[in-house]
Amino acid sequence: MNNLISTRNRVVNKKLSLGFMGIGWIGRNRMKVLLEDGHSEASVIFEPFQQNADEALKLAPKAQLLQNSVDFYEHPEVNGVVIATPSALHASQSINALLAGKAVFCQKPLGCTAKEVRQVINASKQVDKYLAVDLSYRFTEAFQAVFNTIQRGEIGEVYAVNLVFHNAYGPDKDWFYDIRQSGGGCVMDLGVHMIDMALNCLGFPYVEQVRSHLYSKGKKLVPGAEEVEDLAKVSMITAKNTAIDLDCSWHVSEGRDAVMEATFYGSEGRVAFKNIDGSFSDFKAEKYNGTQTEQIAGATDEWSGRAGLEWAQKVLDGQGFDPGSANEYLQLAEIIDRVYGRQT
Template sequence: MTRPRIGFLGLGWIGRHRMQAIAESGHAEIVALADPSPEAVETAAELAPDAARGATMEDVLAARPDGVVIATPSALHVPQVLQALEAGAAVFCQKPLGRNAAEAAQAVEAARRADLLLAADLSYRHTAAFGALMAQVEEGALGDVFAADFTFHNAYGPDKPWFYDKAQSGGGCLIDLGVHLVDQALWLLGADDLTCTSASLFSGGGPVGPDGVEDYCVASLRAPSGTAIRIACSWTLPAGREAVIEAQLYGTKAGAEVRNEAGSFYNFSASRFEGTAARPLVSPPDDWGGRAAVDWARRLAEGEGFDPDTERLTVLARVIDGIYAAAH
């Protein structure tokens, strides 16, 4: 197994964190760093001092990488993904892959045609706690899951202005945080699609303007199996802690839950419920933040090309589109 050559475009906190995780894994060689901010490049270069440095995707591709990690504003994702794929580089992209299903489908189709590995940073799948929840489902330990609740409230909200510009972000807290919740629902329930039956969006407690973005979303969805699903997500909600990140599954045999501990963005526990009894499944600590990126790098090192499961990124985007449509 040879180590692929990897370039990084977008070197804010998330980009650098994913870079460090891949570097420490040993699965890849870091050959190029690029960001419009020279300071961000210099900070990242402390982790990869021999990597070429620049500001654009062209600078990254000049190093002829085997793969590119993209952590830029959402409006740039698909054009940059297409640019990398056309140059023969696999891609690991921050979520959301596209601002809507049409954009996501364009990227997925390009990866399929090029037979190149494409993945998005749906990082919560890689926590031990959500892994334990999936194991309960796969083992049939919950029976038939008939209801599921998913929640992600971030007390702070994003710190970059582009998140609040609909043209750049594609939306507010739903496409930023709710993308994880919808992905969890699709993944845990093994669903091919989800139908939104009702949705409400708010901005500052009132209606969302035509060019505005939501800071609170609640939606009801239904899986083809009939499972009823509720998602709720927000920015800057007065929830009494820094974050509320939870998932509950209720089945005909038992229930199960993932919950963040003490308002943490990083520490998760998982429990199984039988009647009034709760049995712990997983407790923190769990160093999970970079696992999705490391998994992509490992698969790339093993020579993996296009994965048909990547098509589910289009399904994910289509469900989010459906929630926005139902709310309007």
């Protein structure tokens, strides 16, 4: 098996052998970063759209393009599977890959509901294979600077968090606007990243209250609506009485491409993650004390593939099921269900 020594949990190999399922723009970006790192190789690709497949094969000309998903999951040389397909497929594809003995790196959301996420986690636990979700903004230098500032106690006890993610354009694929395929609108697409940032910095506390107001083209939606929201206002209260407020939207008139902010109010100061000049990819971190502002991060940062690289390294190191990260994914999914008024 290509100089591979395998035990139940550990894989020792010069390169990690990967299968890629879904090779659109995001899938190819993650593939490119993983392959350029030099510790992974693309063995198989499953992609129904020929144009996407052709572009992927330019990055990995030796990879085998498969048309049968069973052959993909069961491929004997593959150690891990990278999934970047439409959201409704994530849970079933992750479960199939895990039960075939592969580690999984999946785009968010891991499932369209908490029930689906729980099923994926159970599969990961059953086979003791590492599962990770591409919550990519965690890995920006700006977010890490905010996280470390809070963990060091530099702004005291955090008592409030304001989260904003407005996208002037919205998704360009039709399936995003079909709740059966997407699981939700701008909260599922954008807000999930911001909620994850807040919970991550706060140590994933229990969220006691969730109140949401969801709108589609200015019309307020009721729980269980078949439409997806293009604007949301969500208020949460944790068990420690920390207030978390989220505003997010698609197609909003903000005078710029995007607004992304996560601001943490502490008893001794404030710290914030912000995008720069409306950018989707450039961020800075600022710390505030009285009238003073200190920029603590903001240099050029190639962050988009770091989550995948960390996953790949852990798979190479023999990481199996991780209950800590699994609990975070499930808690996040349960909060999203509550935003949409779904039973968890």
